[in-house]
Amino acid sequence: MRFEPVLDKLKAVAEYLIRVSFGTTLLASIVIVYTAIIVILSGRSEEDNRGRRGRSYDPGFNIFISPSDLFWYWDPYYYRRRRRKTEGEMNFFESVFSFVFGDGDPNQEIEEERWKLIGEYITSHGGVVTAEEVAPYLDVPPIDGNKEDESYVLPVLLRFDGRPEVNSKGDILYRFPSLQRTASTWIGSRKEYVGKRWKTFVGEATKFLQEKQWDFSKAGRKEKSLVIALGGLNLVGVIFLGSMLKDIATIRGGFLSFVTDIFPLLQIYAASFFAIPLSRWFLIRKKNMEIDERNRARKQRALALEMPDPTVRQKIESARAMAERTVIGADRIIYSSEKDFGEQDYDAKEWERRFRELERSD
Numbered sequence: 001m002r003f004e005p006v007l008d009k010l011k012a013v014a015e016y017l018i019r020v021s022f023g024t025t026l027l028a029s030i031v032i033v034y035t036a037i038i039v040i041l042s043g044r045s046e047e048d049n050r051g052r053r054g055r056s057y058d059p060g061f062n063i064f065i066s067p068s069d070l071f072w073y074w075d076p077y078y079y080r081r082r083r084r085k086t087e088g089e090m091n092f093f094e095s096v097f098s099f100v101f102g103d104g105d106p107n108q109e110i111e112e113e114r115w116k117l118i119g120e121y122i123t124s125h126g127g128v129v130t131a132e133e134v135a136p137y138l139d140v141p142p143i144d145g146n147k148e149d150e151s152y153v154l155p156v157l158l159r160f161d162g163r164p165e166v167n168s169k170g171d172i173l174y175r176f177p178s179l180q181r182t183a184s185t186w187i188g189s190r191k192e193y194v195g196k197r198w199k200t201f202v203g204e205a206t207k208f209l210q211e212k213q214w215d216f217s218k219a220g221r222k223e224k225s226l227v228i229a230l231g232g233l234n235l236v237g238v239i240f241l242g243s244m245l246k247d248i249a250t251i252r253g254g255f256l257s258f259v260t261d262i263f264p265l266l267q268i269y270a271a272s273f274f275a276i277p278l279s280r281w282f283l284i285r286k287k288n289m290e291i292d293e294r295n296r297a298r299k300q301r302a303l304a305l306e307m308p309d310p311t312v313r314q315k316i317e318s319a320r321a322m323a324e325r326t327v328i329g330a331d332r333i334i335y336s337s338e339k340d341f342g343e344q345d346y347d348a349k350e351w352e353r354r355f356r357e358l359e360r361s362d
Contacts, residue, residue: 022096022097022100022101023092023093023094023096023097024093025269026096026230026231026234026273027230029234029238029266029269029270030230030233030234030237032259032262032266033234033237033238033241033259033266034237035255036241036255036256036259037237037240037241037244039255039256040241040244040245040248040256090218090219090220090223092223092226092227094219095217095219095220095223095224095226095227096227098217098218098219099217099219099224099227099228099277100273100276100277101276101280102214102215102216102217102280102284103215103217103218105214106212106213106214106215107211107212107291110209110211113209114137114138114209115159117137117209118134118137118156118159118160119160119179121133121134121137122134122160122176122179123179125319125320125323126180126320126322126323127175127176127177127179127180127323128165128173128174128175128176128319128320128322128323129173129174129176129319130171130172130173130174130312130315130316130319131150131152131153131172131174132301132304132305132308132312132315132316133305133316133319134153134156134174135152135298135301136207136208136209136298136299136301136302136305137208137209137298138152138153138155138156138209138298139152139294140152140297140298140301141297142296142297142300143300143301143304150172153174156174157174160176160178160179161176161177161178162174162175162176162177163175163177165322167318167322169314169318171314171315171318173315173318173319173322175322180323207299207302208295208298208299208301208302209298210295210298210299211291211294211295212291213288213291214284214287214288214291215284216277216280216281216284231270231273231274234269234270234273235270235271235273235274238266238267238270241259241263241266242263242267245259245260245263
């Protein structure tokens with residue numbers, strides 16, 4: 001526990017350095033590669049060298065990078081800020097990282113949302129529900145018409161300390177005592193919900209848990225075009241430089257010797273610049289297909305609850321009849337923060353006695 005915050009900070013710093021270095025390496029690679037090409041071409045013949053002195057090298061592509069983009073290097077809140085950005089608002093360095101590595105998992109907080117929705121649903125229905133009612137929030141298979149195994153409810157039972165109960169008709173219901181306690185009365189009869197359609201209980205946006213699709217990149221079209229063009233320019237330059245280095249008999253040192261030493265790294269970088277996004281594209285397609293299947297299955301479960309068949313309706317009505325809440329009244333309060341400590345009317349023995357009585361009553 002002591003070292004976990006430090007490790008988290010070190011992890012964030014490492015991710016930050018990778019983001020910065022990858023975009024910067026693209027520009028550095030282009031400069032190194034094309035500078036080496038110019039040096040080789042200028043040294044091939046004295047006549048060609050004299051003819052090229054009056055010309056400046058122009059790759060035919062202009063790079064527009066705002067000076068303000070450099071402040072991104074000192075942005076410690078990059079990931080938080082990027083989640084709030086919309087498409088087309090990234091600077092050059094962000095676009096490079098987004099194109100190559102993507103923008104992270106869009107469902108990073110899906111588990112928190114899942115348990116929040118399930119907890120709210122169980123609480124609002126008196127702490128007793130059926131498996132069919134929590135299915136729209138879980139990763140469940142589509143309804144196939146056969147009697148299904150309700151083992152998918154087990155994580156919910158473990159999460160909220162629930163227990164299964166069997167009613168007089170043999171149906172399995174799930175009670176969650178920890179979600180039945182409240183400090184206010186439950187307005188209305190506990191059978192108030194019996195017979196009403198499920199869609200009247202739940203808001204339109206929370207009928208089922210819906211996962212978001214993965215985006216290949218949130219960078220705008222212009223930003224992606226610039227990144228692809230620069231990556232292609234670098235790849236072509238590396239290929240061209242590789243063929244030129246093979247034709248050079250000896251390299252006596254200096255800049256070309258340095259380029260020769262790091263040339264394998266330049267090749268790896270130029271190839272991975274497109275290999276990583278290509279593999280991500282296939283992986284994202286597979287992930288999105290799986291997300292679509294899960295969303296369709298949960299939606300099917302939600303629609304089935306709007307007009308349940310007689311068997312499911314009977315189970316839901318039984319759950320509503322069993323639902324109850326333990327109201328904590330003034331007679332059950334041992335200590336209250338409404339008064340100062342010195343004004344509390346109890347001693348240690350009396351507190352212990354009343355506490356044991358409440359434990360036995362529960």
